Amino acid sequence: MSDRRTFLKTAGLLTAGAAMWHPSQLFARSAGAAKKKAGSKKLELAWEDFQGIMKFTFTISGSSRTTTPIVITRLTWDGYEGYGEAAMPPYLGETQASCHEFYKKVVDNVLPKFDNPFQIEDIMAAVDKITTNNTAAKASIDIALHDLVGNIFGQPWWKIWGFNPKDAPYTCYTIGYDASDDMVNTKITEASWNKIIKVKLGMSEAEDKRMINLIRARDQRPIVIDANQGWKDKYYALDMIHWLAERGVEMIEQPMSKLMLDETAWITERSPLPVMADESCQRIYDIPRLKGAFHGINIKLMKCTGLWEARQMITMAEQNHMKLMVGCMTETSVAISAAAQISPKVIWADLDGNYLLGNDCFDGMKLVDGRITLEDKPGLGLTKKPGIISI
């Protein structure tokens, strides 16, 4: 009898507890909860072109530019909204016009098939099937979906995935090539706030060594190198890597052409520094053939179609004992804040894209002393700056 009484008492408490702690309350929205407006339960997509203006002329092996084409996307559902972004450096072949064409197909053929945004797996599979390429356009849908769903849950994605925000690394800050010593020195000064410098090499030997010598003449911070496929000969590349290792360089990204996997594997086997794949690694299905050719991969949302695939690439790379890095194009805080969500899983983060822009249209991920800081804000933690974009 007393057992039954205890049971009833406990059951009563459980019932009372259940009334107090409904799962939706346990999963309560964190600070700065997303705003819900009145809205239809139809997934609706809007987009707006945005021209990113760079603080410096950006030169990598092969090209130079001062602006970058971007499209900002917005998905709405049931009064919630989420923002996404396609950032498209011209050498990758996507344009604002190709994004518009792509979005029309998303609106006509994909969104009507889904009555809620939670089926990210199925929605992104349908988006991916529209065309073979258009990875930045796809990423802009994926990022908006994650922001939207995170806003509805009232939680950031790093928390939904179970990552520890204390594991988020420092970001590198890129010093691009410049022919003028004065301009390189200006860029070094501009980079003084951060802890790791990234240098774009892959020009001539004299120019590559000039860049490093200029930096080392006044700065002893760790350096990571991105050769952007610029080195043509494996013996030369290995000699350069040894020369760089003696000057406090920590890592080399994409030393040779993305197609020269045998030569890169030869370098990787002998390299005193980790060799990471960037141009060679676009999507998850690239990873198996890169094992052995590189020590690790650089994940970029604009290459891999967004966070859903990026999260899976992390698991696959870890299973293959490959190192991880997260990178970016020149992007606003929308895509940078998305990429920051996976940063606790990587050794190197190259998420300075929004700092290279003079006209960022959102506030998002904050760097504190150069370190990525993941805040407890829903979705991607974005706040639209007033008066820059209209969607």
Ligand code: MG
């Ligand atoms: Mg790179």
